[in-house]
Amino acid sequence: MEVASQDAVNLQRERDLYRNLLELGGKDEMEPLLEEALALIVRITSAQQGYLEILDNRGEGRTPRWWMAQGCYDNDVEAIRAAVSRGVLGAAIASGQTIVTASALEDPRFSSRRSVQRNKTGAVLCAPISHPPLGVVYLQDRSEPGPFTEEDRQLAERFARYLANLADRLILRRDRHEPDLTxxxxxxxxxxxxxxxxxxxxxxxxxxxxxxxxxxxxxxxxxxxxxxxxxxxxxxxxxxxxxxxxxxxxxxxxxxxxxxxxxxxxxxxxxxxxxxxxxxxxxxxxxxxxxxxxxxxxxxxxxxxxxxxxxxxxxxxxxxxxxxxxxxxxxxxxxxxxxxxxxxxxxxxxxxxxxxxxxxRMPSMAERREDIPALAEYFCARACEEQKRPKLRLSPAALLAMKAVEWPGNIRELANKIEAAVARAASQGAQQVDRRHLFPDDTPAHGNPRWLSYHETTRRFQKQLLEKTLEETNWNTSEAAERLELSRAHVYNLIAGFGLERTKP
Known part of the structure; x- marks a missing residue:
């Protein structure tokens, strides 16, 4: 009877989470979104302290573009942020995995960290937002007895996945509405x-x-x-x-x-x-x-x-x-x-x-990557009109994928790729153009081999090289970026563009 009662409580918490997340979908600014989102996950998991940050996906460093804290004094926030690169947050971001510990102070992975010792950090649940990490949600200590539970971890991960979609939408909108230097x-x-x-x-x-x-x-x-x-x-x-x-x-x-x-x-x-x-x-x-x-x-x-x-x-x-x-x-x-x-x-x-x-001198696409979303949306609208299709939009995943890959054929290649993607999406009755429409499986349904285009061959090589490097570095994105002579931000974009996910051990 007690098990059934606990299941009912967990189900109610999950329903509460999804209902509130749907309401958050109407937010048009990042700060109000993060403030209400953090309050929600802190309440749902009964955490005493919460911290949430979103990185600027174009940045080179680890300074968050947006961050929010709840139940923390200023000194607590500084301690949490100081641990980003070396402590619990750093481990979650580097591994792409959720970190759960009953007591960071007693956990050999984190007990030697000065910030953990100084703050006598107890129960911690830290989940990366999206993959590659767009940010992180950090929960510490509980108002109820005991550590964070497996149900808390699952709720936090669902929360992080949904929040990633909302944040992606606002970041892409911000990119489109940045000051036009032209x-x-x-x-x-x-x-x-x-x-x-x-x-x-x-x-x-x-x-x-x-x-x-x-x-x-x-x-x-x-x-x-x-x-x-x-x-x-x-x-x-x-x-x-x-x-x-x-x-x-x-x-x-x-x-x-x-x-x-x-x-x-x-x-x-x-x-x-x-x-x-x-x-x-x-x-x-x-x-x-x-x-x-x-x-x-x-x-x-x-x-x-x-x-x-x-x-x-x-x-x-x-x-x-x-x-x-x-x-x-x-x-x-x-x-x-x-x-x-x-x-x-x-x-x-x-x-x-x-x-x-x-x-x-006309710049290559590599020299104006920030223009890719605007160019892509223009070509998508044009393709729909020319093909006499219902108006389709490009999904955030599709836009991220296009920003991640190289375009040796520049604007002409981008336009052609989108024209073909619109045709595929429309023929499937899709509501939007997604990454799978832009970069379909290179092998036909019948399994017969075919010649690959220059772009497809380049993309396949880039994906294989990135996968190999990430595996060799145990998905340490900083080390992978150094080996590939790329910025870490660009490595994150490539991971998103290729849809790579770390295999759980």
């Missing part, structure tokens, strides 16, 4: 399609605003897939030539004659099959902007003729002897190192000087 430049530029408010993008838009205000050549550099074409169009749209054409020519894989014909045009009879006048891209861009992508691939003889356009504004159609005047602005782009090409004699040095009057 705002001063957006106020005087039409740049709606340029997503992100990072310092790297603020620098780009500052340079764009200068380029748009004058009529000189611009060279845009940066890795493939970073948005060079889009930035070239923003420069054009904000210049005095905005009402005139914006014409693109990709110079990659163009033989000399074809490149010359595409760029300058050709008169009738200039080559076999030329039975009429053919206008080139310079003609098409008259009064506007000519954007030459992959400029480093332009054949050397054509480079000399392009240089003439930049110097004298004159050019000749293929097969013609009468010069024409070019009223165009040249914007060029490349993902190659043109100075190395100059050294190899595959690119003209004088042309490089003429093109890079105003150079703009």
């Amino acid at each position: 705002r001063p430049f957006r106020q005087r530029l039409r740049a709606e399609g340029v997503i992100g408010g990072s310092p790297a993008m603020a620098k780009v838009l500052e340079q764009v605003s200068v380029a748009a205000s004058c009529d000189i050549a611009v060279l845009i550099t940066g890795p493939s897939g970073t948005g060079k074409t889009q930035v070239a169009r923003v420069i054009h749209d904000n210049s005095e030539r905005a009402r005139r054409p914006f014409v693109e020519l990709n110079c990659a894989n163009l033989q000399e004659t074809l490149a010359e014909r595409e760029l300058f045009g050709a008169v009738r009879g200039a080559f076999s099959g030329a039975d009429k006048l053919m206008k080139g891209k310079i003609d098409a861009a008259e009064g506007g902007t000519l954007f030459l992508d992959e400029i480093g691939e332009l054949p050397m003889p054509v480079q000399a003729k392009l240089l003439q356009v930049l110097q004298s504004k004159q050019y000749f159609r293929l097969g013609d002897t009468s010069p024409l005047v070019a009223n165009v602005r040249i914007i060029a782009a490349t993902n190659n190192e043109l100075r190395a090409a100059v050294a190899k004699k595959t690119f003209r040095e004088d042309l490089l000087y003429r093109l890079e009057v105003l150079p703009i």
Whole structure:
């Protein structure tokens, strides 16, 4: 009868916990959420003292971004926080496991700690919040006789898992609403399609605003897939030539004659099959902007003729002897190192000087990781619209996963990955795009092997390397970060992004 009575008490406590946690889901600010959450778990477990902290997941150190204490004097809080890196809290965070002890003062794992000896710390229950730890909840001593029970541990772990979801939501919302460093430049530029408010993008838009205000050549550099074409169009749209054409020519894989014909045009009879006048891209861009992508691939003889356009504004159609005047602005782009090409004699040095009057370098995704959530949400909304799907949102787990992985294909790869994920999620009737839709199992249902993409191969290698390192270091994230030459914060993000969990011994 007594066992049945205790079961009823435990069930009531669990119901009380979930009911109150659901009410906490309506909180829109971190501090009120943590204050009420801590009061709840302290009451449910009959703890005398409680401490809760949430780390800034972008930070490099162990200083909590938010913390809350209950039933503690200031000195108690300082003692608890002093033990974060070496005591009970440190053990919970490093191991990712809940720590329960009837008396920290008598527990050989913690009895030698000065903070434990000084405060004569008794019963302790300390549970990490999320995995990798986003924070920790620490409960000490009980108002009722005896240590924390197994039921207390289970309740604390459920509490921590639910709180992690609430905190993730508020942190992601804070990231999205942080001051947009690009705002001063957006106020005087039409740049709606340029997503992100990072310092790297603020620098780009500052340079764009200068380029748009004058009529000189611009060279845009940066890795493939970073948005060079889009930035070239923003420069054009904000210049005095905005009402005139914006014409693109990709110079990659163009033989000399074809490149010359595409760029300058050709008169009738200039080559076999030329039975009429053919206008080139310079003609098409008259009064506007000519954007030459992959400029480093332009054949050397054509480079000399392009240089003439930049110097004298004159050019000749293929097969013609009468010069024409070019009223165009040249914007060029490349993902190659043109100075190395100059050294190899595959690119003209004088042309490089003429093109890079105003150079703009586009950052890779690795240099603007804080922009990933905004970019991801933009591409998700666009994919839903283009695929005529109901509007889907990205889950916090999906956003964390995207921030954790590398994107060698930059924005283009991110957009393609999200487009495919939206299709998968919609076909499954999912309410949101989750991590499994972005990174599905590499092995098909029938078990037949298939070729892996560069991104999938890289991701698989990163995951295996991280798993191996964590196992070798007994999941000591600080040591793993040091071995991998990464910040501990980035290791935490990778663990979350790959969905890794420590196997309980």
